[in-house]
Amino acid sequence: MTSRKRIVIVGATSAIARQCARLWVKDHPSDIILLGRNEEKLAILAADLKVRSPKTRIPCMQADFINPDHIQSVVNQIYQEGPVTMVLIAHGFLPLQKLCQENLNLCREALAINALSPVLFAEAFATHMQKVNKGTLAVIGSVAGDRSRKSNYVYGAAKGMIERYVQGLQHRFSHSQVKVILIKPGPTDTPMTTHLKESGRKMAGVDRVAMDMVRGIAQGKRVIYTPRIWRFIMGGIRHLPYFIFNRMDI
């Protein structure tokens, strides 16, 4: 019998993370630790997972997502009870670019939630994973981080930072058993993007994205684009010369 998995999901209430959690509990009961800012929402998710997998243990932990001391102590607490098989860092915040330009507080919040906070969590977990030389750390970035554009560059810049950061971690752990994975979803139909629907944007379903993520993580891929087509689209966009790119209304 393989030993029971211990999975931590940071920002567990996100639609994408929720769907991943459902896939993880589907076949094998495991321990899933849900981290979020809102206890009521976490309890609602835990109940859902419990119905799907009555033998899964699902402790919930509330955390302040930009307080380094708090983050450190929550992660320490998790490791006190044993090592972790896998961590998914999933939280994010997509404000309208225009509002970020007008309101620096909002701009700061976008940078804090999408860049600073995931890095602090990842760093805290990385330290423990290094000690036990074990664990998979997956962080959700975005295709928006591949090249910033005028309609969402504050968010894009934060997601871009995630990519640089993960690159460094992958380098750091290249000779160890610790795996670091960057996930870059394309536009996905979740509460985060309801306003994008308005512009008639075609979006991938959460089911599809979560399935790609769970499969990619199990295979230990370094970078997961989901749906896969975005690898090629972003490859094209990244290499467009600036004089063409800057004329595009995107």
Added chain:
Amino acid sequence: MVAVHSWGRLSNQEHRVTMLGDRSQAGTCVKNTAPGLAYGMGCSYGDACLNPQGTLWLTTNLNRFIAFDGKSGRLRCEAGVLLRDIQQLMVPRGWMLPVSPGTQLITVGGAISNDVHGKNHHVEGSFGDHIIKLSLVRTDGETIHCGPEERSEWFAATVGGVGLTGVITTAELQLRPVAGPWIHTETIPYRQLSEFIELADRSEAQWEYTVAWIDCLAKNKARGLFTRGSHVHEKECANEKPRALTPIRSFNFPVMPPFSMVNRLSLRLFNMGYYHLKKLKSGEKISHYEPFFYPLDKIHNWSRMYGRKGFFQYQSVVPRDSGYDVTRAMLKAISQSHEGSFLAILKTFGNRQSLGMLGFPAPGITLALDFPNHGARTEKLFKRLDAIVREAKGRLYLAKDARMPRAMFETGYPKFHDFMLYRDPGISSSLSRRLMGS
């Protein structure tokens, strides 16, 4: 604004859309963004789920299970959970939805709001008969908990209430025990309407599921295929090779042809081919419940084959005693009109009314027919069918309707005056404006 259509694709108009979060927030969101209308999977064929230029509350993110009691088979869940997700989780545990319509890709909220029926109406009634309790949020901020035992008048208004009494956030369902996923089925060709009626009458005592396909182009005779089925019992299940419970392998109808692929020639060929092929394969077999209950889920977006103008489904129910003559008259009118339908389904309902004030199922014979939208030509046929159904004191199914005249609604649904007392003034749909004036 987003262009939204229903299953029939008769229109594709702009809506404001708001995604509801979980049940702890749905009420506030509804209150803050009213007026509006709940939208599940949009599998209603007509305009019950549409509210052009207004707000739609999308419920598919409201999709969490809440609790399941493995002893009693009671399941509590949010209203955006898909029937598919319930079936896939519960069948391996020995429980199943007691009522399944022809697709499992719909929400619990949508199934309650149209009080949907399946092939076993004569045994289990309709979806609302298995709801123990539900929570309804109103646009004024009130939450109403109701069920057959508790505030039952609110329950009767909401079951089959086409979304107009409030937004259902959670429901408690009574599942039924099953030995496994297998259904024992038998398909029998028939060559006359009277044969169908006889088969249906004879089968109801022994078989849980009955339904028939009918070739409505065949001149002067109502040939078709009658299918019946029952759950395979535990002992027999053990002999079945344990096959994995995978979802049906499905594919997508990839493009929208500029015109309907369903025309007189293709229909005639299809119906003839379908009848004869199935006739060859008729007889008894053991089937997994998915292809048996949900054969159409195999082809996602199949409604695209009707082209840009979309299609109508005309579904009526007429009382049993006059059912034979009325159905004959309807089939005759269709065959004379040369408008054809290849998804033509004929079924007898058992001897029970829907508990919903606007619920559709009633004792009698129900006929459901798809027609490509040919504008005035199609409407001309519908007028003839309307006259026949009204004369027989029948009614048309709101989940399918996009065009019935108001007078026909009022005679078909005599309890609609009572229903109006429970409407939420902050909710309206294309259908409610068309049939109820607001």
